Amino acid sequence: MTAANKPETRRRWVRWAALGAGVAGLSALTACGRPSLSDGKLSSRSLNLEEYFDGRTVAYGQFEDRFGTVRRRFVVDITGEWDGEKLTLTEDFRYSDGTTEQRIWTLTKTGEDTWEGAADGVQGVARGEERGDTFNWAYTIDLPVPRGGTMRVSFDDWMWLLEDGRLLNKAYMSRFGVTLGEVTIFFEKK
Structure with missing residues (x-):
């Protein structure tokens, strides 16, 4: 690899790392505030x-x-x-x-x-x-x-x-x- 290609390769890796961090951050945010089957029940009804x-x-x-x-x-x-x-x-x-x-x-x-x-x-x-x-x-x-x-x-x-x-x-x-x-x-x- 020539010296001219090293900075471009580094920029590509930085962009991919930033994209990966952004996707991971969005994924973490999408999991927030969702219901769970272990949430406390608000009624004595049973859904069948x-x-x-x-x-x-x-x-x-x-x-x-x-x-x-x-x-x-x-x-x-x-x-x-x-x-x-x-x-x-x-x-x-x-x-x-x-x-x-x-x-x-x-x-x-x-x-x-x-x-x-x-x-x-x-x-x-x-x-x-x-x-x-x-x-x-x-x-x-x-x-x-x-x-x-x-x-x-x-x-x-x-x-x-x-x-x-x-x-x-x-x-x-x-x-x-x-x-x-x-x-x-x-x-x-x-």
Whole structure:
């Protein structure tokens, strides 16, 4: 290596180190303030997905980017069928821009409080756990984007059973470990 190339090589290493430090810092920030299954319970209710989602449910939601701007709103009509082993959820989305989408989930109960699931676009297996009135669900999915095509994102999805057949859902969406935004959904049994 010539003397002229050494400073350029050093600058490249400094840039890569700075980029790595920035990504590590963002990753650390995205982990702050998230729920945990070990958080104290605020009610004596128990969420059982197979009971809650068996039948018809309507959900109202929105996507908010990481800067707090609401980017998209939607309504979802959900039909659930529990056969004693698998829960099938047919989700029909209607977005505020007039577009529609259907996603069909097949969830399998793998233990007393654990679940695995699959749907079109999901990479690998979605995994979830119920604890008291809370359910945590994690998966990576290729989501359709409004301008066409798909984008691969990861969800850290949290649900809390409220009163009178209501369920609150907050999902943290990330890509390459960097938070893109949050999806907030309010479910009602019909």
